[in-house]
Amino acid sequence: MQFQDQLQRTVELSEVPSRIISLVPSQTELLVDLGLKQQLVGITKFCVHPVELRKQIQLVGGTKEVKLKKIRKLQPDLILCNKEENTPEMVEALEKIAPVHVSDIQDIEESLTLIQQYGEIFSVEEKAEKITANIQTEWRNFKQFINDQPKRKVAYFIWRKPWMVAGSDTFIDYLLQLNNFENIFAETPRYPEVDLHRLKEADWVLLSSEPFPFKKKHQLELAEFVNPDKIKFVDGEFFSWYGSRLEKAFRYFKKWHLAELPLQNG
Known part of the structure; x- marks a missing residue:
């Protein structure tokens, strides 16, 4: 074969x-x-x-x-x-x-x-x-849901020391786009180290659970550069794993968006 x-x-x-x-x-x-x-x-x-x-x-x-x-x-x-x-x-x-x-x-x-x-x-x-x-x-159902959501500018962090994000040409960036997110670091490919002062451009700053396990203390570290209310934690497996994990990913995305909507409307 x-x-x-x-x-x-x-x-x-x-x-x-x-x-x-x-x-x-x-x-x-x-x-x-x-x-x-x-x-x-x-x-x-x-x-x-x-x-x-x-x-x-x-x-x-x-x-x-x-x-x-x-x-x-x-x-x-x-x-x-x-x-x-x-x-x-x-x-x-x-x-x-x-x-x-x-x-x-x-x-x-x-x-x-x-x-x-x-x-x-x-x-x-x-x-x-x-x-x-x-x-x-699941993908079709999610697209119907996300079409009604506003576009938001985001930064998606994957690492600390140095602070690194997902840029363009990554599966993470592709899934961010599916979530109606505009990656503020999309002009840089792969996984660049970034200037934290640019975080003021973002509506949301996303801290992933992997490969670096971001915690509450890291949210406080970034508070110097962005309003802490804009810093959100996300499950990195759903934003970076492909294969059968995608069967569950779109339901996670929808649940995550719905959980954050009251914060935006309040």
């Missing part, structure tokens, strides 16, 4: 993979939701969903650095990576062990394509079709 991954790299497989290593948390969650938990032999320490998984499956490192010896001993049939999460050097080293599939997700359509491709690769097409159909339904 031959497949083209999302970097247009050719991936050759002799049969349906029965030993899978996933080095991307959202893709690990997707594999489980596709009914492939038993085929997972290795995951990262950041693969936190489902919560019990890290106690059941061999940990092989993080997303930026893995234990190649451990991976080799696991004798995987296929290793799953992502262009943003994993490094080119890592992919090159892993290819000496087993075939590597690399995803590249910038929007929901590309996420749906990945789910469908996993369905083909792992021979679980029916389950993949069900997940994609659920996401499309």
Whole structure:
């Protein structure tokens, strides 16, 4: 079997993979939701969903650095990576062990394509079709809701020391746009370090729960630059994870918006 991954790299497989290593948390969650938990032999320490998984499956490192010896001993049939999460050097080293599939997700359509491709690769097409159909339904319903909401300027923080935000060319920025948010740092690609004085331009400053776990004390730190009432906490998994997580994301977005509306109207 031959497949083209999302970097247009050719991936050759002799049969349906029965030993899978996933080095991307959202893709690990997707594999489980596709009914492939038993085929997972290795995951990262950041693969936190489902919560019990890290106690059941061999940990092989993080997303930026893995234990190649451990991976080799696991004798995987296929290793799953992502262009943003994993490094080119890592992919090159892993290819000496087993075939590597690399995803590249910038929007929901590309996420749906990945789910469908996993369905083909792992021979679980029916389950993949069900997940994609659920996401499309939730997406349509959310678009009807969000069309009635005003556009707001936001900054979305992902890190502290240094203070970094999501800029353009990211899946986070794409989801911000779906939420009718205008990213005030959209002129800068990827994840720039920013001047906090610019926060006065924002209607809302969003502090994510991951990769940096922002807390109340960080909201107080930013109070020097922006009204604390404008600083909101958001679940970073819903704003950055793709795959089956999107089945739940749009309901989270709607609930979040509805919770904040009274503050805006009061």
